[in-house]
Amino acid sequence: MAHPGFVIIGAGLAGAKAAEALRHEGFDRGITLIGDEPDRPYERPPLSKEYLQGKADRETIFVHRPEWYAEHGVDLRSNLAATGIDRERREVVLGSGERVGYEKLLLATGSAPRRLPVPGADAANVLRLRSVHDSDRIRDALRSGARVVVIGAGWIGLEVAAAARAADTAVTVVETAELPLLRVLGTRIAPVFAELHREHEVDLRLGTGVERIVQQDGRATEVHLTDGARIGCDAVIVGIGAAPRTELATAAGLEVSDGVVVDSALRTSDPDVHAAGDVARAFHPLLGAHIRVEHWANALDQPATAARGMLGDPLASYDRVPYFFTDQYDLGMEYAGHIEPDGYDEVVVRGDLGTREFIAFWLSQGRVLAGMNVNVWDVNEAVQQLVRSGDQVDPAALADPAVPLTGLVGTP
Ligand SMILES: Cc1cc2nc3c(=O)[nH]c(=O)nc-3n(C[C@H](O)[C@H](O)[C@H](O)COP(=O)(O)OP(=O)(O)OC[C@H]3O[C@@H](n4cnc5c(N)ncnc54)[C@H](O)[C@@H]3O)c2cc1C
Incomplete structure (x- = not known):
């Protein structure tokens, strides 16, 4: 097997986007995308929102059209679990007993919801x-x-x-x-x-x-x-909550610590194995720490970096500000940044909590670590800029809706 191609385990958003990114980068050899669900890759946010409410059709949730995989030479193997990784032989073992060779491997196995550990929780409903x-x-x-x-x-x-x-x-x-x-x-x-x-x-x-x-x-x-x-x-x-699906990585002897540990190029402790999406605990250059992010935007964007890393680009590095959103009733919100529960010393609010139209900021020593806009739109880019800048900001100006957020970056 001179050129066994690249293999992706996990046909969710991160897996599908990685295949797309590899083709976008010009990779022209085989890509095998292995997924244990019966469906082709789909997005999960609608499953608790518009799809659950019957407002969106099933066809709207998929990442690509059904033909996309064949058109792009991606061998999508659905309904098939990967059960092992033989790193010495560079092969993925499938539930069918078949082995698929890889030159580079991406783990995009996502996470699985936790079970309720109480008597009776095994009821059918x-x-x-x-x-x-x-x-x-x-x-x-x-x-x-x-x-x-x-x-x-x-x-x-x-x-x-x-x-x-x-x-x-x-x-x-x-x-x-x-x-x-x-x-x-x-x-x-x-x-x-x-x-x-x-x-x-x-x-x-x-x-x-x-x-x-x-x-x-x-x-x-x-x-x-x-x-x-x-x-x-x-x-x-x-x-x-959910737990990262790290079983394969652990069994293969890769470094795992609440997620598959990867560097900023999303490379594991084995340079031929990468990880992206919910399962990855990646070093984030902006935060100077490893973080695991269970959000849609992370699964959407990390694969481009993983693809570049797999192709050997020395500059591949993922440093986007973590971002997510929710919709509940008539409340829509976007959140950018990353904080640990006790990792801030001040909360500043711009707007009105009572009417639920506001931006909240979490600060540590005057620096914005995270911000959340609730029913206020077209500001998340500016919130991300504030987080990214690491600049100290004046809390009074931050709270004042008359002061443009973009003007706060770079101010003492
Ligand atoms: C109901 C719901 C609502 C959400 N809403 C939001 C939201 O509003 N905003 C937001 O930012 N994020 C939201 N998220 C989170 C977001 O959907 C996830 O972060 C994203 O799906 C992660 O993508 P992924 O590709 O890493 O993992 P997944 O989507 O979990 O895909 C991983 C795939 O790999 C498969 N797999 C695992 N192990 C194997 C194996 N050994 N062999 C073969 N296949 C395997 C899994 O079955 C799965 O299909 C929501 C998640 C859920 C469940």
Whole structure:
């Protein structure tokens, strides 16, 4: 096998975009894209939003047209899991027993939703949300008059709650923290999301956990909380976070630490193996640290860098400011930057939290680490510039809507 070509494991957004980027860079040998789902690569954000609400057709979620793969010489092997990586022989082992040789390998295996570790969580109507199939099942559960319990008030849990209310389904959200999204947003901004959901008649049970799920004939009928409450239900949706799918990397002896550890060119500890998307813990030059980002924009953009790295470009380096978005009811928001839960010392708000039209900034020693625009548009580029600049800014000017954000970069 003189030129075995490049292999990508994981046919999600990152895998599909990597194949596209390799062709864009002029790579003209074989590309094999291996995916264990039956569908061709698709985008997941609509699965908890417009697709879940029945407002977007299935055809709108796919990354490429069905013909795109053959047209670009990408051998898409769907419904097929990679079960091992033989680094010595440079081969990927498939569930079918077949082996595919690689010259360079990209791991784009994404992440998988965590299971709820309580008795009864194996009931048929306890659902998690990752795939389009999961979204279809949840949509079936969101009927007028039905009762669902959402476990976890993170982004996905809250988006599902919003979709449920749009379907006139009664929703209880259970969250162990005292506020939704507390870890990400902190005590000043998280109440905005609590208020939003309460206004839409979501029953928020905060500061409490799930003790067990009561089943009848294999179906969940009641959720028992640690505070003693019992909530009747027709379905339970679990949204308590996701874990990177690192099994293959670990078994192959690559460096793994809550994600496959890669440098800024997205190269693992083996220079012939790269990783991108949810599964990668990449060194971020701007932050000077390794971070793992479970967001759409990261899976969309990192593959271009991975492709250049795989092709040996010494300048390949991924340093975009992390970005994500959410839509819940009439609230749309974009967030840029990266902070650890206690990694800031000040929150500055420009606009009005009450009317939910504002930009919030998280600062450390006068520098903007992250910013979130809520129902205020065409400002995220400027927020990203502020984060990227690392400049100290005057908090009063930051809070003042009359001062253009772009004018704050480079000011003392
Ligand atoms: C419901 C939902 C809503 C979201 N909404 C937003 C949002 O609003 N904004 C935002 O920024 N982000 C959002 N995200 C996150 C975003 O979708 C992810 O960051 C993105 O999908 C990551 O892409 P990926 O290609 O790295 O991984 P994935 O999309 O997980 O793709 C990985 C693929 O690899 C496959 N795979 C894994 N192991 C193997 C193997 N051994 N063999 C073969 N195939 C394998 C998986 O089955 C999967 O198909 C959302 C995610 C979900 C689930």
